[in-house]
Amino acid sequence: MKREELLQAAESLPLLPGVYLMMDKTGLVIYVGKAKKLKNRVSQYFQSSARHNEKTRMMVSQVEKFDTIVVRSEFEALILENSLIKRHQPRFNILLKDDKGYPFVRMDRGEEYPRFTFVSKAAEDGAQYFGPFGGRHETRQALQAVSAALKLPTCSRRFPRDIGKERPCLNFHIGKCDGFCRTDGPDGREYRRRMEQAADLFSGKLRQVTASLQREMEQAAEEMAFEKAAALRDRIRALTVLSKQQQVIAGVCADTDVWGVYSGAVKCGAAVLHIEDGDLLGREVEVFSTAADSEEQDILAAVLSQYYLRRDALPREILLPCDFEDSDVMEQALSERVGRKVRLHVPQRGERSHLVDMARQNAREEVERITTESERVSRTLADLQKLASLPELPRRMESYDISHLGGEDTVASMVVFAEGKPMKRDYRKFSVETVSGGDDYGAMYEVLLRRLSHGEDETFPPLPDVLLIDGGVGQVHAALAAQQELGVFVPTLGMVKDDKHRTRGLVNAAGEELGISQSPHIFALIGRIQEETHRFALSFQQQKRKKRTFRSRLDGVAGLGPARKKALMKHFGTVRAIASATEEELSAVLPGAVAQALWKQLHEK
Numbered sequence: 001m002k003r004e005e006l007l008q009a010a011e012s013l014p015l016l017p018g019v020y021l022m023m024d025k026t027g028l029v030i031y032v033g034k035a036k037k038l039k040n041r042v043s044q045y046f047q048s049s050a051r052h053n054e055k056t057r058m059m060v061s062q063v064e065k066f067d068t069i070v071v072r073s074e075f076e077a078l079i080l081e082n083s084l085i086k087r088h089q090p091r092f093n094i095l096l097k098d099d100k101g102y103p104f105v106r107m108d109r110g111e112e113y114p115r116f117t118f119v120s121k122a123a124e125d126g127a128q129y130f131g132p133f134g135g136r137h138e139t140r141q142a143l144q145a146v147s148a149a150l151k152l153p154t155c156s157r158r159f160p161r162d163i164g165k166e167r168p169c170l171n172f173h174i175g176k177c178d179g180f181c182r183t184d185g186p187d188g189r190e191y192r193r194r195m196e197q198a199a200d201l202f203s204g205k206l207r208q209v210t211a212s213l214q215r216e217m218e219q220a221a222e223e224m225a226f227e228k229a230a231a232l233r234d235r236i237r238a239l240t241v242l243s244k245q246q247q248v249i250a251g252v253c254a255d256t257d258v259w260g261v262y263s264g265a266v267k268c269g270a271a272v273l274h275i276e277d278g279d280l281l282g283r284e285v286e287v288f289s290t291a292a293d294s295e296e297q298d299i300l301a302a303v304l305s306q307y308y309l310r311r312d313a314l315p316r317e318i319l320l321p322c323d324f325e326d327s328d329v330m331e332q333a334l335s336e337r338v339g340r341k342v343r344l345h346v347p348q349r350g351e352r353s354h355l356v357d358m359a360r361q362n363a364r365e366e367v368e369r370i371t372t373e374s375e376r377v378s379r380t381l382a383d384l385q386k387l388a389s390l391p392e393l394p395r396r397m398e399s400y401d402i403s404h405l406g407g408e409d410t411v412a413s414m415v416v417f418a419e420g421k422p423m424k425r426d427y428r429k430f431s432v433e434t435v436s437g438g439d440d441y442g443a444m445y446e447v448l449l450r451r452l453s454h455g456e457d458e459t460f461p462p463l464p465d466v467l468l469i470d471g472g473v474g475q476v477h478a479a480l481a482a483q484q485e486l487g488v489f490v491p492t493l494g495m496v497k498d499d500k501h502r503t504r505g506l507v508n509a510a511g512e513e514l515g516i517s518q519s520p521h522i523f524a525l526i527g528r529i530q531e532e533t534h535r536f537a538l539s540f541q542q543q544k545r546k547k548r549t550f551r552s553r554l555d556g557v558a559g560l561g562p563a564r565k566k567a568l569m570k571h572f573g574t575v576r577a578i579a580s581a582t583e584e585e586l587s588a589v590l591p592g593a594v595a596q597a598l599w600k601q602l603h604e605k
Helices: 003-011 038-045 054-061 074-088 136-149 188-202 206-222 226-245 247-253 296-308 327-338 350-370 373-388 440-454 473-486 520-552 562-572 575-580 583-587 592-602
Strands: 018-023 029-035 065-070 104-107 116-119 128-130 256-263 268-276 279-288 317-319 343-345 396-405 408-418 428-431 466-470 492-497 503-507 513-515
Touching: 003 038, 003 065, 018 038, 018 074, 029 038, 029 074, 038 065, 074 296, 074 327, 104 188, 116 136, 128 188, 136 188, 136 226, 188 206, 206 226, 256 296, 256 350, 268 296, 268 350, 279 350, 296 327, 317 350, 327 343, 373 520, 396 440, 396 520, 408 440, 408 520, 428 440, 428 520, 440 473, 466 473, 466 520, 473 492, 492 520, 503 520, 562 575, 583 592
Parallel strands: 256 317, 317 343, 396 466, 466 492
Antiparallel strands: 018 029, 018 065, 104 116, 104 128, 256 268, 268 279, 396 408, 408 428, 492 503, 503 513
């Protein structure tokens, strides 16, 4: 279906809340979104693409048709959107790991002695499910730690069938289990009470469980049941340590979650810090390989919905780096899920704001850590190609700069960057011969004419994908004039500097300035190329000036003509070596009187 037809279909949608599904030509769902008003939101995709980011433009280019589902409220749209994302896993949505990577803990309350088991996903079988949690290894460790803290069995024995049949196992003797397998051990009522406490821990009710045990301990102490009180005290201590050391328990027992998101050059990521009573209990970080140019609000909205709407244990407060559309609907959905108020808040200052910065830094470090240098460079070059409308990916770039001092000793540098890295073996220096007096345009014309006339012969590297000229549109036109004379065309851009001689942007042949300050990765690359080109040109210009200055000191020596100067250079190799030579060493090339006169002139103050 053509874009105009899609727009016409979108404009016929109702102004009602709902969910929309974008599909490609094969019928595959590639994006799922929600809207307060379906007509307004969906039609935006098929109008002007100027405001769309790269991901949205790519998604729209693949849309063949779309479908919508009208619901009664924005709240229902949020819930339905999350469910459809989970079902279809659309490639243009930001996706958390699916439930296969996040196990659930199952407990069947219908059994006389219920046990905890691991399952990949929850089912409607009357049992209670907790989670999803982190990896299976972490969840298993947390379950073992909960069982040890509450002295629950973790062996394979089944109760009441195996009570009294064998001696207690090692866990009983080392104090990790209260020996429910003994005939004189705790009864089934006590077993179920402790399982309820374990279930409360996996539901995020650490404080309630700890408070209940505290009351029991105090009562036991009043009744002078000191052994029981000591056991309860040890259990309370074990739970306190557990909440601070186990990632899974930290995630469900935190009273505050702090979020940070980061959008890098290639990937984006999100981090959540779990806080209880001001203490950092743990963190979770996830990186996404898509939508690296998404806005912070879009990343946050997508991640929060998928992260929290499938969990039963939620914090009382969620701190965010920014507000996002429908945050009030998200707050309502989370509050209804747990039957109490869950507050979403964007702190502006103070300690909470610092925590959000910490979460953002965690997200940034993880994104940068797993983003390879080749991925980063590829994305930068692709963005540069798009920004400057280049026909090819600029894998190989040549940069030029003119340098002189008061119009004298004019030189030029040619610096080569391949795949974002300097290729120093391909650098070239030019001594400008046909212009003088500081004619930068004429110098650039000469240098490009000489370089391009070599094409790709043995003395010069292959032609680049783009030429970068230090300067504005005048320098660009000079470079294009040289290309026109030779019948060669290479895309050419000027590198413009600000009043403080720092990189500002790029300029094309039409004189249009292309801003790069909004693309930090492009800005950094162009700035690096420009500085390297200037450095190389300046060093050559200084070298040439010093050489000329020294050669002028050879003039005026009686008997030292062009032939003998050439012989000196051939013998000593450099002007520095001539200046450092003794009178005897000079006499090996020149007659004695001439050598003496030269030595005196070189060493006069």
